[in-house]
Amino acid sequence: MAARGAIPILKGPQIIIDDTSSNPPITMAEITSLALKFLTESGIKFEKYSVAGKEVVIEDEEPRPRGESGPRIFICPHCGFTTIYEEEYWVHLKVHYVGF
Numbered sequence: 001m002a003a004r005g006a007i008p009i010l011k012g013p014q015i016i017i018d019d020t021s022s023n024p025p026i027t028m029a030e031i032t033s034l035a036l037k038f039l040t041e042s043g044i045k046f047e048k049y050s051v052a053g054k055e056v057v058i059e060d061e062e063p064r065p066r067g068e069s070g071p072r073i074f075i076c077p078h079c080g081f082t083t084i085y086e087e088e089y090w091v092h093l094k095v096h097y098v099g100f
């Protein structure tokens with residue numbers, strides 16, 4: 001992995017990633033997978049992610065009604081599988097519980 005100059009800044013419930021000294025800039029996909037790794041390793045349970053522009057919103061409660069904040073991304077907490085379809089997400093999640 002290339003060395004990165006990103007600096008995380010804690011600000012209330014938010015973590016700001018300052019990547020102004022990072023070259024190339026950090027992508028949202030990288031930030032999303034880092035956030036997922038951090039939460040998993042910290043034992044923090046969450047419902048799902050949504051990525052809105054340059055923000056990754058972690059939802060740890062009941063999902064809000066559909067269509068309120070545009071498309072959201074469902075990420076499997078076990079393997080990082082992602083989909084924008086909630087049904088596909090739940091179908092996928094089952095593969096981790098059938099004991100293969």
Ligand SMILES: [Zn+2]
Pocket residue numbers: 076077078079080081092093096
């Ligand atoms: Zn999975």
